[in-house]
Amino acid sequence: MTDVATARVAETAPEAGVQSGVAPTRADDIRRAGRLLSPAELEAALREAGFDRYHIHHPFHKLMNAGDLTRAQMQAWALNRYCYQATIPKKDAIILSRSEDAAFRREWRKRIIDHDGDEGDENEGGVKRWLKLAEGLGLDTGMVRTRRHALPATRYAVGTYIDLVSSGSMLVAVASSLTELFSPVAIGERVPAMLARYDYITEDTLAYFRPRLHQAPRDAEHALALVSEWADTPDKQADAVDALLSKCDILWAMLDALYYAYVQPGFIPPGAFRPPLAETGR
Numbered sequence: 001m002t003d004v005a006t007a008r009v010a011e012t013a014p015e016a017g018v019q020s021g022v023a024p025t026r027a028d029d030i031r032r033a034g035r036l037l038s039p040a041e042l043e044a045a046l047r048e049a050g051f052d053r054y055h056i057h058h059p060f061h062k063l064m065n066a067g068d069l070t071r072a073q074m075q076a077w078a079l080n081r082y083c084y085q086a087t088i089p090k091k092d093a094i095i096l097s098r099s100e101d102a103a104f105r106r107e108w109r110k111r112i113i114d115h116d117g118d119e120g121d122e123n124e125g126g127v128k129r130w131l132k133l134a135e136g137l138g139l140d141t142g143m144v145r146t147r148r149h150a151l152p153a154t155r156y157a158v159g160t161y162i163d164l165v166s167s168g169s170m171l172v173a174v175a176s177s178l179t180e181l182f183s184p185v186a187i188g189e190r191v192p193a194m195l196a197r198y199d200y201i202t203e204d205t206l207a208y209f210r211p212r213l214h215q216a217p218r219d220a221e222h223a224l225a226l227v228s229e230w231a232d233t234p235d236k237q238a239d240a241v242d243a244l245l246s247k248c249d250i251l252w253a254m255l256d257a258l259y260y261a262y263v264q265p266g267f268i269p270p271g272a273f274r275p276p277l278a279e280t281g282r
């Protein structure tokens, strides 16, 4: 490993053992200890393990918040992230369909309405608002909606989220949504940074994020209460932490793919979005 690479590993390694690639995760610790955590301990374990791996720490997000992305890179982010946004209500419908409990379904269906909107309602839904964001960044929304120009890795990552909630236990499906514990932090950093550092971005462009600031904590609180109730053995508590880490990996992989294609080394896969030259400035 080069000195720089070694330094990077050391910088990001939370504890000894990472350099050999065998550091146990928080889920491994819980499984090994075999002791049922209290609800407060479980919440602390989820928050700590999840936040450590949350996409807020990814270099692509750091560049974005520092004002260092070109408009083309911002477009690539919005276009790829549309795949995630458009998938969220479908994955929530899968979770809904798996439950026998009407009270659960009543609460969970709010998530679908948040993203798909509602008839005769002011609420046009998050998916439409994301398209407005894409349009505000200069993208053709018809092209964005086809998802054909998204990176292959984006589509695989999003598919993995669907697999996780389809084939895992309900505990895993619900726990995987707990990245929403941290999304208000990501949004709270991102929105002011974007408004301050990119002169072509307006409050209107970023309207998607406004309702998320109350929807995400509501959703996370509900999911956390369910996880706390359902994870009644150390193994199930570990499964919940693992589900959250898998979800963090999905979000991280999407940004890795963006970074590789549009920042360094800049290898855009065949068929993927190629920004017009005019957009490659700041």
Ligand SMILES: O=C(O)c1cc(C(=O)O)c2c(n1)C(=O)C(=O)c1cc(C(=O)O)[nH]c1-2
Pocket (backbone or CB within 6 Å): 088, 126, 176, 177, 178, 179, 180, 182, 183, 186, 187, 212, 251
């Ligand atoms: O902007 C972000 O960083 C961010 C992150 C996440 C997340 O952590 O999964 C979500 C969202 N936004 C979001 O807008 C959203 O609707 C959402 C739904 C979910 C989910 O897993 O059900 N995560 C997220």
